[in-house]
Amino acid sequence: MLYGIVATAIALLLAALLAQLLRSPALRLGVLDRRRRRAVPLSGGAAVALATCLVAAAGDATGAAPLGTGVGALLAAGACVGALGLAADVWRLRWWIPLAGTAVAAALVVPYEETGVPGGLLAVGWVVGLAAAFRGLDHADGLAGTVGVVTAFGTAACAAAGLMDGIAVLLGVLAAAQAGFLVHNWHPARVALGWCGALFTGFVLASAAVFVRAGHGAGASAGVLFALTAVACADVVLVFLARWPARRPLVCGGPDHLGHRLRRLGLAPRAVTLLLGVGALGGVLAGVCAHTGWASGGVVLWVVAAAAVAVLALVRVPVTPVLPPRQRSSTASPQVSERLRVRSG
Template sequence: MNVLGIIASGVAALFITVALAKSARRVALRPHVPDEPGGRAPRADVLRRTGGATAVLGVGTATGAALWLGAADGSAGSVGGLLAGAGTVAVLGLVHDLKPLGAAPRLAVQTGAAVLVVCLAGLSPAAGVLAVLWTVLVTNAFALLDHAHGLLTAVGLVTAAGLLACAVVGGDPALALLPTTLLAGLSGFLLHTWHPARLRLGAVGAQFTGFALAASGALVLAAAPAGRTAWAALPVLATVALADSGLVLISRRRAGRSPLRDTDDHIAHRLRRVRVTVPGAAVLAALWAAVPVASGTLVYAELLHPAFLLLPLAGTAAAVYALLRIPAYAPPRTAQSRTGSSRTASSRTASSRTTSSGVAPSRTAAARRTGATGAGAVIPAAAGAPGAKGAAPGQSAARTAAGQPTVPPPPTGRPAAEAATAAAERG
């Protein structure tokens, strides 16, 4: 193994990823064309959604150059198979970003890429079948972690560091090439995908990262010495990704939802419901992943007894149980609320119909009389009608259009007492 070549490939992957991501970010944040509706131009939106392609190009270019320069020595076939399989899955992710694909074609391509890795690595049929199943499972588990800004990048960094340590400690040290370049590429891309993210890993970056980690772990496990407990140590490195998948499947099963329909029920979504910020969720996930990764690496190096792996697994089970108690779905509408709303709507409809049909004739008639006589006209009321209380028979009480009595005009003749006195004097 050419150690200097592997270190140089990691540095190259870091600089290539930083340069490409910075260029893509500059284009993505460029002001939109005024004639185009929306916030940004369509090209900028595509670049933001497929920003993980910059990390893929950085890691792939550095790894391919290291292989061409002979940094992998005798394990060039295994590392070349890893790179070819991860590149195939990355192309699948890019197509999925541009035009969403179904689950069947994605699983078919992932399985074919895993078979390619197994064949080029020369594994036995039994080990090959287990490696293919493990690779497909962990690839999709890591891809599901791309549901919050910086979450998958942070967890991927921790996992790649653990794989790098395991590859250096035992097995084939040349298998540390891809974890090294992946660690460097994700480090260069972390600031761009941190909240608020200017670029996203997308399916292209998530599929590539998950496949590279899963396949590298399978090959490191297959190349481990017989005396090491790699069968127990290496699977622990994917604890957080598998915990998120298990959390989602259990939650959707209990809620009667489809397991393939993605919704806001992942780890970061539930942490957000208990007032954890987006960067805080990424940091918590990275710390969560660091515990089993460190434990697995120490067990792989024979510095800890394998029984210590039960502690992070028990803590993960407790964390999943606690996250399941956080509500992730909106409560369903009850039949009573629907009935009450329908009754309210029907009553409103009936009232509107009543008003339009003229069931209140007094207001309608008053409005018609007001409109016929003119605004503010005096409408005489019938004798003996309500509101004419105190009026003499044969007289009518004057009312305004609003129905209020008016002040009667002053009498024009003399009072009755003066008329009687004048008649007595004449008589």
């Protein structure tokens, strides 16, 4: 218990410090988020990944909080995924490269002996999908960090209930690192997650959740996993329903996510984050209760219904159409293009 408190405190402070220290190099190198109206350096993702890996690895190496073989491999794979995401941020790799690397890493850590091969393949798809979902949540100031903190603590509670101490410690450290990142990501954001932080966070959360639910029924597990990540899943479904019928690209950035649509309804940026954070907390509480048996599995259906109502309501909110990257660059004004060029060095 004492180590857990100390570890989370260190992870929070370390992530906040690293996010600030890495901000200037990111600005100089042009590692920026160009989807926003202002250039935001992507130093937050590296800070979250480094703080989580260093603190968790230190606890495992000293014996203060052993992670265990499976969890240690999960952390190592997460570090590799984060490194690949950092390469995508720096060199602007095609979107499928980091996602393919995430799929390979997930395939190496999924516990097939408990899930079976078909279940393991579904788990790999789940891990990749959640990693991509966290990349999408990085569109709004504070949103990805808030959802990450809530989801990590909720999944840690599920792990602790199953006496999976290694996973619980790792997720507690990840939640603290996300909280340290939020110090700089709260509106107006000074840093963002980027591919590095989104892939690392989504990979660790999804893989840990798979470990926690391994051995349970497939249907019940799917419901619990959805509840734990309801906001991220709803954002993915919303974007899909908006873009697929109109044959718009599904993988490029665009102003049609949850946060964008809530802003169009008149909500302030911080209000959007708080509202979606409350929604994430409600889903997490339902998922924890269903996992531990404190409530029947039917509580998950309420989360699914609430998410469906929100998605169907928000999909009708008009947004700016999503254009392919080449078309966006060709239609941008010379002044905007010049400002981005100067800011990116």
